Structure formats: structure tokens, C-alpha cells
Amino acid sequence: MKKFLLFLVGVVAFASEGSGHTDIIPRTINFIIFVAILWYLVGDKVKRFFEERRERIAKRFQEVEEKLREAKARKEALKAELAEAKRLAEEIIANAKREAEYIKNKIHLQAEEEIEIMNKHFAEFKETTMKKARQEAVKEFMKDVLKDVHITSEDAAKLILKA
Numbered sequence: 001m002k003k004f005l006l007f008l009v010g011v012v013a014f015a016s017e018g019s020g021h022t023d024i025i026p027r028t029i030n031f032i033i034f035v036a037i038l039w040y041l042v043g044d045k046v047k048r049f050f051e052e053r054r055e056r057i058a059k060r061f062q063e064v065e066e067k068l069r070e071a072k073a074r075k076e077a078l079k080a081e082l083a084e085a086k087r088l089a090e091e092i093i094a095n096a097k098r099e100a101e102y103i104k105n106k107i108h109l110q111a112e113e114e115i116e117i118m119n120k121h122f123a124e125f126k127e128t129t130m131k132k133a134r135q136e137a138v139k140e141f142m143k144d145v146l147k148d149v150h151i152t153s154e155d156a157a158k159l160i161l162k163a
Helices: 002-015 024-148 153-162
Strands: none
């Protein structure tokens, strides 16, 4: 292609001699020659520049796409963690409610058992106190009755047992 451009430059240079009718044709030819020389000298560098630029842009685009994929993957992982955390929180709440209900029932049963034990102790204490009071009343009554009568305590006990 370079040889063709040089050939074209040579042909144009020889063909432009002699006429003088318009000045657009020589200017166009000069411009084409200028562009051809410029392309010959700088063309490879321009191509390389644009190729490198295209590669940098493609590389940046790939990096952005990779970051986007990573962000999406991280988002999905965080969604999964959030769902797991919600499930775990619900499980903890359910366990806490069950445990609270169990403790409530246990305390209620213990309270009922303690009340029952207290009622039994009260009944026993009441019965014991009543017996002591009866015995004390009988003892006092017997002292008053036997104070005038001179009987031994063994005889008094026999009389009481017979009655």
C-alpha cells in the first residue's frame, strides 16, 4: 500500500505540470500528497495509539464488568446472609417464647406445690395446736376438778381413759 501511495504521489506530481486553469486541482493534489507523506511518517504511530487506546478502554470496560459481577455476587451473598440472619432471629425468638412458656409453667407448678405443702403444714400445725390446746384445757380442768379431790395421777389417768 505504501508503494502505491508513492506511485500515486509521483503520478500526481507529473500530471499537475502545465495546466493553470484552476487552482483547486493543484491544491487538492498537494493536500493528498501532504496527507500521504503525513500518513507515511505518522500512520503507524497513530494506528498504534488508537489500538492501545482501544485496548485500554476494553481493559477498563472488562475491569468495570468484573467489579459489577463481583458486586452482584456480593449482593447475592449478603442477601443470603440476611435471609439466614432473619431465619435465625425468628428461630431464636421462637425458642425464647417456648423457653419463657416452659419457665412460666415450671414456676406455676412449683408455686402450686409450695402452696399445697404450706396448706399441709398449716393443717398439721393447726391440728397440733388444737391438740395442745385441748390437752392444756383438759389439764387445767382436771387440776381444778382434782384440786378438791385427792386422787393420784395414775387413778386420774385411768378415770379419763375409761370416760
